Amino acid sequence: MxxxxxxxxxAHAIEYREIDGWRTRVLRAGTGPALVLMHGTGGHVEAFSRxxxxxxxxxxxxxxxxxxxxxxxxxxxxxxxxDYVDHLIALLDDLGLDRVHLxxxxxxxxxxxxxxxxxxxxxxxxxxxxxxxxxxxxxxMARIRDLSQAAADDPSEERIRARLEWLMADAASVTDxxxxxxxxxxxxxxxxxxxxxVLCLQDPEVRRRNMVxxxxxxxxxxxxxxxxxxxxxxGPAGAGMDMADKMPNGQFLFIDxxxxxxxxxxxxxxxxAVIGFLSGTV
Numbered sequence: 001m002x003x004x005x006x007x008x009x010x011a012h013a014i015e016y017r018e019i020d021g022w023r024t025r026v027l028r029a030g031t032g033p034a035l036v037l038m039h040g041t042g043g044h045v046e047a048f049s050r051x052x053x054x055x056x057x058x059x060x061x062x063x064x065x066x067x068x069x070x071x072x073x074x075x076x077x078x079x080x081x082x083d084y085v086d087h088l089i090a091l092l093d094d095l096g097l098d099r100v101h102l103x104x105x106x107x108x109x110x111x112x113x114x115x116x117x118x119x120x121x122x123x124x125x126x127x128x129x130x131x132x133x134x135x136x137x138x139x140x141m142a143r144i145r146d147l148s149q150a151a152a153d154d155p156s157e158e159r160i161r162a163r164l165e166w167l168m169a170d171a172a173s174v175t176d177x178x179x180x181x182x183x184x185x186x187x188x189x190x191x192x193x194x195x196x197x198v199l200c201l202q203d204p205e206v207r208r209r210n211m212v213x214x215x216x217x218x219x220x221x222x223x224x225x226x227x228x229x230x231x232x233x234x235g236p237a238g239a240g241m242d243m244a245d246k247m248p249n250g251q252f253l254f255i256d257x258x259x260x261x262x263x264x265x266x267x268x269x270x271x272x273a274v275i276g277f278l279s280g281t282v
Contacts (some may be wrong), residue, residue, distance in 0.1 A: 002033050002177050003046050003049035003050070003086065003177060003178065003181070004049070004053070006049045006050050006053055007049050007052060007053070007144065008028075008038075010029050010030065010052060010053040010056045011026070011029060012028065012029035012052070012056070012195065013028050013029075014026070014027045014045075014069075015260060017026075017091070017094055018088035019040055019087060019090045019091045019093075019094055020086060020087050021073075022029075022067045022072055022073045022087060023072060023073045024065065024067070024072045024073075024087075025045060025061075025064060025065045025070055025072050025210050026060070026062060026090065026091070026095075027045050027052070027061075027063045028053065028060065028061065028062050028063070029052055029061045030052075030056025030057065030059055030060050030061045030152065031054075031056075031058040031059075031060055031076045031102075031135070032058055032059045032060055032097075033058075033059050033060065033101060033102065033124070033277065033278075034059065034060045034062060034097050034099075034100040035055060035060065035061050035062065035100065035101040035102075035103060036062045036063075036078035036090045036091075036092075036100050036101070036102050036103070036110060036276065037050075037051070037052075037061065037062065037063040037064075037089070037103050037104075038063075038066070038088075038102065038103070038104040038108025038109075038111055038134075039063075039066065039069075039070075039105055039107070039108050040104075040105045040106030040107045040108055040260075041106060041107045041132075041144060041148060041199070041201070042067075042069060042148045042151070042152070042163070042186075042198065043066075043070070043105070043106075043107075043108075043168050044065050044069060044070030044071070044181075044182070044185055044195070045063045045064065045065055045070060046178070047105070047223060047261075048063050051267060051270075051271055053273070054271040054272075054275070055097060055270070055271060056136065057277065058275050058278075059101065059278070062095070062097075062100075062190035064091060064110075066079075066084060066085050066107070066198075067079060067083065067084070068194045068195075068197060068198045069194070070185060072190075074188070074190040074191055074193070074194035074235065075194045075197045075232040076190075076193070076194075076197070076201035077197055078206070079197055079198055079200065080200065080201065080206065080210050081110060081111060081133070081201070081210045082114070082115050082210075084111040085111060085114050085118060085119075088111065088115055089115075089119060089122070089197065094225065095115075095213075096238075097228060098122065099121075099122055099123065099124050100122065100123065100124065101125045101126065101127070102115065102116070102122075102123060102125075102126045103126070103129065103274065104126075104127070104128060104129065104131060104199075105129040105130065105131075105152070105159060105161070105261075106127075106129070106130055106132050106260065107132050107201070108131075108232070109128040109129055109130065109131025109132060109133070110132040110133035110185065110210075110212065111130055111143075112127075112128060113126075113128065113131060113133060113212050113214065113216060113217070114133075114212070116219075116220045116221075116222055117213065117216050117219045117220060117226075120219075120221055120222065123222045124222065124277050124278075125223045125224070125225075125277065125280075126220070126222055126223070126224045126225070127225045127227065127274050127278070128224060128225065128226045128227065128243070129227045130228055130232050130234060130240070130260055131173045131212075131226070131240075131243070132201075132234065133210065133211055133212035134211065134212045134242075134243060135234065135235045135239060136204065136207050136208065136211065136232070137192075137234075137235065139203070139234070140234055141164065141202040141203075141204070141207065142201070142202070143233070144201040144202050145164045146162055146201050147159075147162060147166055148163060148195060148198075148199055149192075149195055149196065149199060149263075150162075150163075150171075151163040151182075151186055152186050152192040152194075152195035152196075152245075152259050153192050154193055155182075155183045155186035155187045155191075156183075157179055157183065157242070157247065160179050160182050160183050160186065161174055162177050162184075164178060164179065164181055166233060166260075166263045167233075167259055167260040168196060168259045168260070168261055169229070169231040169257060169259035170232075170256050173261070187267075194204050195252045205216070209212070211247075214246055217243060217247050217250075218246060218248065219244035219249070219254050220247045220248070220249075220250075221248055222249065223249045223251070223277070223280075224247045224249060224250045224251065224252060225244075225250075225252075225253060225273070225274070225277045226240045226241075226243050226244040226247075226251070226252050226253070227253045227255060227256075227270065227273075228241070228252070228253075228254060228255070228259035229238030229254075229255045229256075229259060229260070230242065230255070230256045230257055230258060231257070231258060231259045232258075232259060232260050233259065233261060237254055238262070240252060240254075251277065253268065254275055255269065
C-alpha cells in the first residue's frame with residue numbers, strides 16, 4: 001500500500017484557502033465531530049495518510065500544512081508558536097468550526113498545548129503525539145536544525161532520507177514514495193529560506209520564550225492524551241508521562257518499538273487508541 005492508496009480508500013478533498021495571509025493547503029475527509037491534525041517541523045499533510053481513513057470513519061478530519069511548510073505559502077520571517085496558534089484560530093473561523101478536537105505531532109503538539117491554554121473554549125479533547133516544547137536539549141535541537149536545513153538546501157534523495165530516518169525506529173519505514181513526496185515539497189522555490197525561518201524554534205533564545213511551562217500544562221483543562229514512544233530521539237518516555245501527570249485531565253499511552261513516528265504496523269494501535277479517547281470510550 002502507498003500513501004495515496006490509503007487516501008484513495010476514503011472520500012476526501014484538498015483545497016487551498018486564504019488563511020490569515022497564508023495560502024493554506026487543507027485536506028478534509030469524513031463526517032462527525034471535527035478533528036484537526038497538525039504535523040511536525042518540516043512536515044506536511046501526507047504524514048497522516050495512513051491515519052486519515054480510520055479517523056474519517058468517526059470524525060470530520062482536517063489536516064493542513066503549517067505556514068512556511070508543505071505546500072502552504074513559504075515564510076519570509078521567523079515563525080514562533082503564537083504565529084501557528086493565530087493561524088489555527090483563523091483556519092477554524094474560516095471553516096466555521098466553533099469547537100474541535102486537536103491531534104498534534106511534535107511541533108503540532110506544541111502548538112496544540114499553547115492553543116489549549118489560549119483558547120480553551122474552542123477545544124474539546126486533545127491528543128499530543130511526542131509533543132515538542134517542554135525540552136531544550138542542545139544536541140537534539142542541533143540535530144533537527146542540521147538535518148532539516150541540509151534537506152531543504154539540497155533536497156537530494158540522500159539528505160531527505162536521512163531526515164526521515166531520524167524520525168523512525170526502523171529505517172525500512174522510510175519508503176521511496178515518502179522520500180519522493182518530501183523531495184517535491186522541499187524542492188519548491190523559496191523553501192530553503194522558509195525552512196531557516198521555521199527552524200528559529202531550534203535557537204536556544206527563541207525556544208526559551210516559546211517553551212511549554214508547568215503553568216501551561218496545568219491550564220490544559222480539556223481531556224488530553226499524551227502518546228510517547230520507546231525510541232523517540234527527542235526525549236525519553238518519562239517526559240511524556242510527566243506532561244500527562246501535570247495536566248488536570250491527562251492520560252498517557254506508551255508505544256513500544258517506535259521512533260518519533262510510529263511504524264506503519266503500529267498505526268492501527270495508535271488510531272484505535274485515539275478514536276477511543278476522542279469518543280470518550282477509553
